[in-house]
Amino acid sequence: MDHHKLAAAKLWLVSPAPSATSDGPRDLPYLSHALYALIPVVDDKVKKLTCDEWWRIYINEAWFEAATVPEIGAELAHVTWHLLADHTDRARDQDVDRSTASAWGTAADVTVSHTLTPDRLKPPPLPTAAALHLPDGRAAEEYFALLSRLPAPALDGETDSGEAALGPNDGCGSGADGLHRSNEHGPDTDVGAVSKQEATEIRRKVAIEYEGYARGRGNVSGDAMRWVNRTLKPEVPWEPLLAAAVRRAVGWAAGCGDYTYTKPSRRSSSLPGVVLPGQHRPVPRVSIIVDTSRSVDDNLLARALGEVDGALLALGVAGAQMTVYAVDAAVHTAQKVRRARDAKLVGAGGTDMRLGFRGVEAERPRPDVVICFTDGDTPWPSSPPPGAAVIVAILGRRGFTLPPSPKWATRVECWVDDQWARA
Numbered sequence: 001m002d003h004h005k006l007a008a009a010k011l012w013l014v015s016p017a018p019s020a021t022s023d024g025p026r027d028l029p030y031l032s033h034a035l036y037a038l039i040p041v042v043d044d045k046v047k048k049l050t051c052d053e054w055w056r057i058y059i060n061e062a063w064f065e066a067a068t069v070p071e072i073g074a075e076l077a078h079v080t081w082h083l084l085a086d087h088t089d090r091a092r093d094q095d096v097d098r099s100t101a102s103a104w105g106t107a108a109d110v111t112v113s114h115t116l117t118p119d120r121l122k123p124p125p126l127p128t129a130a131a132l133h134l135p136d137g138r139a140a141e142e143y144f145a146l147l148s149r150l151p152a153p154a155l156d157g158e159t160d161s162g163e164a165a166l167g168p169n170d171g172c173g174s175g176a177d178g179l180h181r182s183n184e185h186g187p188d189t190d191v192g193a194v195s196k197q198e199a200t201e202i203r204r205k206v207a208i209e210y211e212g213y214a215r216g217r218g219n220v221s222g223d224a225m226r227w228v229n230r231t232l233k234p235e236v237p238w239e240p241l242l243a244a245a246v247r248r249a250v251g252w253a254a255g256c257g258d259y260t261y262t263k264p265s266r267r268s269s270s271l272p273g274v275v276l277p278g279q280h281r282p283v284p285r286v287s288i289i290v291d292t293s294r295s296v297d298d299n300l301l302a303r304a305l306g307e308v309d310g311a312l313l314a315l316g317v318a319g320a321q322m323t324v325y326a327v328d329a330a331v332h333t334a335q336k337v338r339r340a341r342d343a344k345l346v347g348a349g350g351t352d353m354r355l356g357f358r359g360v361e362a363e364r365p366r367p368d369v370v371i372c373f374t375d376g377d378t379p380w381p382s383s384p385p386p387g388a389a390v391i392v393a394i395l396g397r398r399g400f401t402l403p404p405s406p407k408w409a410t411r412v413e414c415w416v417d418d419q420w421a422r423a
């Protein structure tokens with residue numbers, strides 16, 4: 001294969017354009033990290049060019065010799081975006097199989113063509129949302145949901161056997177849908193492979209450069225920007241983090257209390273085989289401060305309280321009474337409840353969580369664990385309530401910078417997603 005021609009196609013993609021001619025270079029320097037990681041494999045079983053999940057590109061030599069440098073460049077950009085967008089793992093997350101591969105492939109191609117169109121790079125056969133009567137600017141998963149409701153067209157060479165591997169010309173290769181093709185190499189061959197870890201690193205580098213590039217332009221695609229955000233700020237679900245913080249705080253509090261399981265309590269006789277703590281304090285005491293100012297999202301607050309209830313229940317703390325303070329610019333209520341989400345939450349004024357903390361400090365006996373739910377737009381006390389492990393759950397919207405919280409508290413950021421914050 002003519003490697004000079006392949007190099008020329010990569011250079012055509014990344015080089016600055018001296019003038020805006022229709023087949024001049026495309027000035028996409030951010031793609032270089034990805035383009036130079038591609039591993040070319042000559043394979044005359046594919047029609048043009050496909051990719052596998054190890055960043056190998058399978059190239060039909062006859063097509064390659066006949067194609068122009070811009071045509072090769074456009075196909076390279078096409079498969080590179082499949083790899084950058086991690087369509088392999090995203091297809092696996094959607095349980096894409098042989099029967100749905102075609103719908104997923106189309107969905108992924110629509111997003112790729114959306115990304116390539118502003119740079120005049122879309123290879124002509126790639127479908128667009130408009131041509132398929134689909135809404136514009138959605139994620140591959142959303143297109144897949146829409147397309148997989150339609151009857152699936154038969155794949156090349158599909159027979160009644162559902163088990164056979166997909167062929168070399170079924171879609172764009174495993175790099176686009178995670179399904180192995182009969183012509184593709186496995187992970188361990190001497191052809192070379194880009195590992196998952198290396199791929200993650202390449203995506204990060206490209207995303208950082210793409211972000212800078214996109215800032216200077218108006219015509220970037222929404223899907224590409226979503227990809228940048230996902231790549232640079234991987235979404236860690238907050239629910240397990242909040243539950244883990246509660247478990248740690250309760251565990252810490254239990255460790256501080258002088259619980260002894262060696263001295264049987266007087267109650268243990270009624271529960272044969274169960275050793276109860278020999279102390280008066282059966283479980284750590286929990287107090288909860290809830291910011292009821294108007295700026296707090298009620299649904300998110302309910303989810304966060306539910307998460308805390310779940311964690312406490314799992315630790316056997318629920319059932320014990322906890323105190324819930326409803327606070328905005330004043331302490332409205334201090335209620336004893338069995339579950340945090342049972343508390344009636346009133347208030348809609350300004351925000352001063354210091355008042356809630358003052359209430360907690362006045363409690364006797366003192367609480368061991370204090371959890372404060374707030375949007376964070378509040379003054380804080382200068383020190384934590386004595387003897388308490390404090391968790392601050394900051395409630396906000398994804399994509400926004402949330403206000404700081406005191407160093408003496410464990411911070412957990414809980415967000416709601418909304419359509420416009422994600423875009």
Ligand SMILES: [Zn+2]
Pocket residue numbers: 078082108109112171172176
């Ligand atoms: Zn494709």
